[in-house]
Amino acid sequence: MKFTLSWLKDHLDTEASVQTIVDTLTAIGLEVESVENAAEKLAPFTIAKVLTAERHPQADKLQVLTVDTGSGDAIQVVCGAPNARAGMKGVFGGPGAYVPGSDLTLKISAIRGVESRGMMCSVRELQLGDEHDGIISLPEDAPVGARYADWAGLDDPVIDVSVTPNRQDCMGVHGIARDLAAAGLGTLKPIAIAPIAASFACPIEIRIDDPKGCPAFFGRVVRGVRNGSSPAWLQQRLKAVGQRPISALVDMTNYVMLSYGRPLHVYDLAALKGAIVARKAHDGEEVLALNGKSYRLDATMTVIADDAGVHDIGGIMGGEHSGVTETTTDILIECAYFDPEAIARTGQKLTLTSDARTRFERGVDPAFLDTGIALATAMALELAGGEASEIVRVGTPPVPSKTVTYRPEQARTLGGLDVPEDRQQEILSRLGFGVATGERWTISVPSWRRDVDGAADIVEEVIRIEGLEKVASAPLPRAAGVARPTATAEQLLERKVRRTAAARGLNEAVTWSFIAEEEAAPFGGSPWVLANPISEELKAMRPSLLPGLLAAARRNIARGAGSIRLFEIGRRYLADGERSTLAFVLAGDRAARHWRTGKAQGFDAYDAKAEALAILAAAGAPVDNLQALGGAASVYHPGRSARLSLGPKNALAEFGELHPSSLKAFDLQGPVVAAEIFLDALPQKRGSSGHMRDAYRPPALQAVKRDFAFLVPEAVQAEALLRAVRGADKQAIAGVSLFDLFTGQGVPEGEKSLAIEVTLQPSEKSFTDEELKGISERIVAAAAKTGARLRD
Structure with a gap:
């Protein structure tokens, strides 16, 4: 909400300085964003x-001017403005002056061989508007040598206040003045x-x-108007707060809206056919709005229409067809x-914002309709002349009759x-x-304070005006003794895996929990979709953390990042609740170009597996017992993905x-x-606080390693063979790993050779040859259950 100091003083009788006003606004909860x-x-x-x-002797479109700046000496200026002529008065900037609209500092320079010692400025170059067809032309009585800003009355600070959504009464200068008073x-x-x-x-029916x-x-008709340009003072005020002057009648509505927070609209009566009606739109109806865009409406939207069709998206924006013009x-x-x-619902559906919508969706004062139309009528008559009809009042404004029971001591207790x-x-x-005093006060809430509902709101009003800085700081009570740890087991787990991922070179990202529906679609869609989202890009609650990370990877790659290693800890939102999850994405080059091949090395599925196993190990998962099974989600390549499972x-x-197809959906x-x-699926530790780990006890005897080569059907996974061998003798077998896969000469068709290394760990005494032979036989027998046999 922007306003000028002089505008504020039209509503507030005060001698306070700008700084005092700014400090007071912030102190009472109306944070000042800027003062210019x-x-x-x-x-x-x-x-x-x-x-x-x-x-100019060297350029047809340039002129060489001699300018009187009031210093006594004529100054030479090279100018390209078509309206520059002898005898006119304008705005001059000399060497050293900074031109805000062009972002340059003037200096003495030669333009096509002719020296120029300054500049005659246009409106846009001084950031006073968008006009740039020529230099500023001032009236004859403008005093040469005077500071332009002083003469033009531009010494009027513009204050920009950030109004919170609950303070709809401060969406006009009058409401802000009330708070300051x-x-x-x-x-x-x-x-x-x-x-x-x-x-x-009134000659038109309103319904x-x-x-x-x-x-x-x-509604009210004013006939016989002359809709020309608005006066200079009005244009200047609107320009100061970022509004574009259009015509006297349009500027009048903007001025009343900014002054009192009351949006209005003015129709060209000649463009209306029959009665003017506030009704629901028909599905498929279209309206060309004043911003030049067409909008397709549906039956949930309120519009203002006549017998011919829609003229206004009610409370948001008027239509082009019935807007006022100079005729x-x-x-x-x-x-x-x-x-x-x-x-609010209509604006979000149409993705259409306006100053009127900003005020109506917060709630304007319903008791201000008579005053609002009276202000607009008086200003229209003053600016454009004419005569006014009777006021037609249709419907009843929903003026609340709200009272709050309040005890004065609540200012202290609350x-x-x-x-x-x-x-x-x-x-x-x-x-x-x-205010009706007594043992308990009865507070009548004004119609413009839609946000006040109870005694706590009254306390807030009293405290913010009296001064929040007067509220003494008091520490919360604390129990005696040493503080106990407050982190939950889930929080401790997240800390541990976060540090592990970061230590392995992954960069943490924080992405939105809400994503677009099309981003959720490759992951099975979202069971939780907002009916009234901020935007379509933030409509669905994420069923996976990967959409946000993939979007972040895309942005980084687009900006030239060669290697992407991102992770995030957050929640997935599924039909049965939210699930704590750590996700990571690896993209681009795993390492720089190799010295031998001259090519960069990319990531593959084994890189993802290695990172996942390392993080699971840090989380305390029994990684030696995990099985790599098929059946990963459809977003993964079916032949290059797996699930790590306990069973x-x-x-x-x-x-x-x-x-x-997943990459295509994210343009990667x-x-x-x-x-x-899935952090929530990790098995919980039993009988231990988790604060200490068991002491390291190295085995007293040397381990024995034996290699086995098996022929197995091609359909058998190596994991199945390893799992079978690992279970052949759980006391003696300390580890099993695959070190070779071979197909080709010497291997029958439809089979493959898998070579494994088995680590045998004796406990009390070394293995005898007979014991080793027995273990080997049990290994071969266990492998046979998977269809494997020893290779000759």
Whole structure:
């Protein structure tokens, strides 16, 4: 919410300085984003008169000017503006002046061989508007040599306030002035508007067919208007706060909206056919809005229409067809109340924002309709002339009758500040609340304070005006003795795996828990979809952490990153609840170009498996007992992925290379490998606090290693063979690993050769030859159960 100091003083009788106003606004909860003063950046620019204007000897489109800046000496300036001429007055910037619109500092220079000692400026170059067709032309009475900003009245600071969603009353300058007056910074000026006598009956019927979306519609016709440009003071104020002046009648509606937080709309009466009606749109109806875009409507949206069709997306934006122009002679002023929730839903569906929507969806003052239409009528008559009709009032504004029971001591018990009762009454009265004192106070809530519901809200109003800085800081009570650990087992686990992933060279990312529905689709879709999202890109709760990481990988690759190693710890949102998960993505080059091959090495599924096993080991999972099984999610390549499971049903992780269709969905080039570790599926430790690990006890006897080569059917997985061998003698066998896979000459068709190394660990005494022979026989017998036989 932007306003100028002079604009504020139209509503607040105060002598406070800008700094005092800014400090007070922030102190009472209206945080000031910035304060800008055009006069400060335009201080070097002065009013100058062009004495002569001659064509540049080397360029047809340039002129050589001699300029009187009031210093006594004529200054030579090279100028390309087509409107530059002898005798005109404009704005001059000399060497050393910074031109904000062009982002340059002026200096003496030669332009096509002719020296130029400054610049005659345009409106855009001084950031006073968008006009750039020529230099600024000032009236004859402009004093040569005077500072332009002072003469033009630009020494008027612009204050930008960040208004929180609950303070809809501060979406106008008058509401902000009310808060400052309550804080003791002056006196709020009353809204003085004299009644305007009607000259004729309203010639158009106004009707409401959608009382829920539009409970009240007040309208009035003004005929015989002349819609020219608005006066300079109005244009200057609108430009200062970022509004573009359009015409007197349009500027009038913007001025009332910014001053009082009351959006209005003005229709060209000649463009309306029959009655004007607030109704629901028909499915498929379209309207060309004032921003030049067409919008397709549905039956949930409130519109303003006539017999011919829709003219206005109610409470959001008017239509192009019935907007006022310079040829307009008769107008209809609309001052209506629209349901805040309906406005918010319509705006989000259409992805259409406007100043009117910002105010209506927060909730404008429903008791301000008569005052609003009176202000608009008076200003329209002042700026464009004409005569006004009777006011047509259709519907009933939903003016609340809300009271709150309050005890003054609640300021101390709830807010921590002891405020005298008379001071509390003064604060509340200045804010517009009605106060009936007694043992318990009855507080009447004003119509513009939709956010106040109970005693706690009244305490907030009293404390913020009295001064939050007066609330004493008090530490929370703490039990005596040494503090106990507060982290849960889940938090400790997340800390451990986070440190492990980072130590292995992965970079932590934090992505949104909400993603687009199309991003969730490759992962089976999301069971949790928001009905009223902030945007379509944040509509579905993520069923996997990979969509966010893949989007982050895409952005990094687009910016030239050669190797992507990202991980995230967060929650997946499934139909039966949320699940703690660690996911990582590896993309690009695993290492730089190898010195021998001259090629970079990319990631493969085994890299993902190695990282997943290392993180699982750090988490305390029994990695030696894990099985690499098929059946990973469809986002992975079916032949280059697996599940790491404790048994066929308890999957602790999935890893592998992503399927080409998954890469295409995220606009990535492969290969890209990834994994998800399901932290909630990890087995819990039994009978141990987990704070200490068992002491290391190295075996007393030397281990024995034996190699076996088996012929197995091609369909048999190596993991099945290793698992069978590992179970042949659990006391003697300490480890089993695969070290060779061979097919080809010497191996029958349909079979493969798997060579494994078995580590045998004696406990009390060394193995005898007979014991080793017996163990070997048990290994061969166990392998045979998988269809394996010893290779000759």
